[in-house]
Amino acid sequence: xxxxxxxxxxxxxxxxxxxxxxxxxxxxxxxxxxxxxxxxxxxxxxxxxxxxxxxxxxxxxxxxxxxxxxxxxxxxxxxxxxxxxxxxxxxxxxxxxxxxxxxxxxxxxxxxxxxxxxxxxxxxxxxxxxxxxxxxxxxxxxxxxxxxxxxxxxxxxxxxxxxxxxxxxxxxxxxxxxxxxxxxxxxxxxxxxxxxxxxxxxxxxxxxxxxxxxxxxxxxxxxxxxxxxxxxxxxxxxxxxxxxxxxxxxxxxxxxxxxxxxxxxxxxxxxxxxxxxxxxxxxxxxxxxxxxxxxxxxxxxxxxxxxxxxxxxxxxxxxxxxxxxxxxxxxxxxxxxxxxxxxxxxxxxxxxxxxxxxxxxxxxxxxxxxxxxxxxxxxxxxxxxxxxxxxxxxxxxxxxxxxxxxxxxxxxxxxxxxxxxxxxxxxxxxxxxxxxxxxxxxxxxxxxxxxxxxxxxxxxxxxxxxxxxxxxxxxxxxxxxxxxxxxxxxxxxxxxxxxxxxxxx
Ligand code: COA
Numbered sequence: 001x002x003x004x005x006x007x008x009x010x011x012x013x014x015x016x017x018x019x020x021x022x023x024x025x026x027x028x029x030x031x032x033x034x035x036x037x038x039x040x041x042x043x044x045x046x047x048x049x050x051x052x053x054x055x056x057x058x059x060x061x062x063x064x065x066x067x068x069x070x071x072x073x074x075x076x077x078x079x080x081x082x083x084x085x086x087x088x089x090x091x092x093x094x095x096x097x098x099x100x101x102x103x104x105x106x107x108x109x110x111x112x113x114x115x116x117x118x119x120x121x122x123x124x125x126x127x128x129x130x131x132x133x134x135x136x137x138x139x140x141x142x143x144x145x146x147x148x149x150x151x152x153x154x155x156x157x158x159x160x161x162x163x164x165x166x167x168x169x170x171x172x173x174x175x176x177x178x179x180x181x182x183x184x185x186x187x188x189x190x191x192x193x194x195x196x197x198x199x200x201x202x203x204x205x206x207x208x209x210x211x212x213x214x215x216x217x218x219x220x221x222x223x224x225x226x227x228x229x230x231x232x233x234x235x236x237x238x239x240x241x242x243x244x245x246x247x248x249x250x251x252x253x254x255x256x257x258x259x260x261x262x263x264x265x266x267x268x269x270x271x272x273x274x275x276x277x278x279x280x281x282x283x284x285x286x287x288x289x290x291x292x293x294x295x296x297x298x299x300x301x302x303x304x305x306x307x308x309x310x311x312x313x314x315x316x317x318x319x320x321x322x323x324x325x326x327x328x329x330x331x332x333x334x335x336x337x338x339x340x341x342x343x344x345x346x347x348x349x350x351x352x353x354x355x356x357x358x359x360x361x362x363x364x365x366x367x368x369x370x371x372x373x374x375x376x377x378x379x380x381x382x383x384x385x386x387x388x389x390x391x392x393x394x395x396x397x398x399x400x401x402x403x404x405x406x407x408x409x410x411x412x413x414x415x416x417x418x419x420x421x422x423x424x425x426x427x428x429x430x431x432x433x434x435x436x437x438x439x440x441x442x443x444x445x446x447x448x449x450x451x452x453x454x455x456x457x458x459x460x461x462x463x464x465x466x467x468x469x470x471x472x473x474x475x476x477x478x479x480x481x482x483x484x485x486x487x488x489x490x491x492x493x494x495x496x497x498x499x500x501x502x503x504x505x
Pocket of ligand 1: 269
């Protein structure tokens with residue numbers, strides 16, 4: 001491993017800074033705030049967090065942990081079980097951490113992915129004590145070349161008092177040159193960020209570092225965890241078909257060319273089905289300005305439909321991983337990885353005219369979207385990047401299946417139990433039953449379209465009755481709040497909304 005490290009590390013005297021993961025983890029003390037690399041299970045620090053969890057079993061400690069987004073290798077769950085996490089931000093997807101959050105043991109600060117770096121830069125979150133960053137190589141002046149994600153790593157390196165680098169000698173060397181590192185200046189007086197297209201490069205291929213801050217270098221050969229891709233099914237394929245048809249209509253109406261606008265798509269089976277569906281359509285020269293590049297991105301690149309993709313991370317299944325990592329040189333002119341405050345920058349989304357496709361847990365008859373909470377109470381994952389894109393995109397699209405828990409719950413409700421994206425931020429809603437185009441519609445018009453196009457036929461009459469009763473009471477956005485909440489009360493009490501269809505509350 002040392003020989004490989006010598007090829008990847010140009011920093012003079014680097015051997016003097018080599019430490020075991022346990023030694024490096026000993027630099028982290030109780031009460032510290034730690035920033036770790038990692039975004040959508042890609043490019044996370046892999047050795048030091050596990051060493052920290054081992055240490056916490058002998059010598060309990062609690063930290064605030066900040067990352068880019070979710071971590072692989074069950075690291076969040078392992079740290080939660082070891083009692084290490086006092087506070088966690090900005091995002092997570094781990095079942096065990098989720099349970100600890102919902103028990104009130106871990107204070108989870110659910111934050112827009114683009115925003116945490118800005119808050120750190122302007123000292124709104126306190127000091128960052130240590131950054132732990134995975135690198136594929138270290139330059140002669142200490143610059144860190146990240147691996148499969150950039151996330152918040154550049155900001156952590158700039159803000160932290162000390163830096164631990166996990167040099168991953170098994171990460172593909174072809175990653176070098178793929179990144180475009182640029183951090184916005186402090187406010188006020190910031191100059192415009194000079195990105196005018198998804199393929200604009202504006203920064204350096206490495207994260208600049210003050211070498212004096214590098215407290216330890218830890219070697220690793222651990223690979224990223226593979227993405228778990230939920231295969232498309234009839235329902236997600238129907239959702240994708242509605243969207244593809246909508247895009248074709250937008251082109252026919254002259255509102256977009258066959259290149260559409262830069263696409264952002266979340267991870268998951270619907271996003272995969274939509275991206276896959278684009279291959280069959282008439283589209284050409286597509287671009288992505290998204291957070292994460294997944295299997296379907298590379299399929300589209302291979303197919304020639306996608307010209308360029310910009311994101312903050314690459315997260316691939318085992319099967320696709322082997323294919324991409326062994327042929328990275330083939331893709332390197334057509335992809336770029338940026339800090340997440342740029343991949344998710346609301347100003348870029350507005351400037352480039354991004355088409356944002358994200359998934360909802362539920363939405364209401366007026367177009368408010370809940371992406372994060374089950375029954376208004378229990379955290380699922382977090383808002384992630386959905387809000388970064390939704391408010392400022394050219395088209396803000398939310399998709400979901402019309403029901404959950406094998407039909408026991410309607411995903412279209414009178415009033416969402418928690419609001420992440422307000423009606424003003426939502427243009428298009430899609431379920432397997434159809435697509436509601438809300439552009440230019442007032443609340444009373446929206447309700448009719450959403451109930452008719454998106455609700456499951458089983459729940460449609462109950463929702464229509466609700467709307468009619470609410471309209472009789474009047475108002476710009478008619479509601480009978482006691483009845484609206486009864487849908488969620490029934491879900492909590494019975495695990496089902498069937499009582500609302502039977503007219504029992
Ligand atoms: N009521 C109650 N539970 C619901 C529900 C509803 N209307 N809709 C979905 N659920 C539950 C599912 O049953 C499932 O529960 P389980 O884990 O107990 O099986 C869970 O929510 C996840 O739903 P699933 O259908 O598997 O969807 P998904 O994996 O595509 O995730 C989100 C959907 C909304 C949770 C996910 O997309 C997310 O976290 N979004 C917010 C972050 C984001 O948008 N990031 C930007 C792009 S990466």
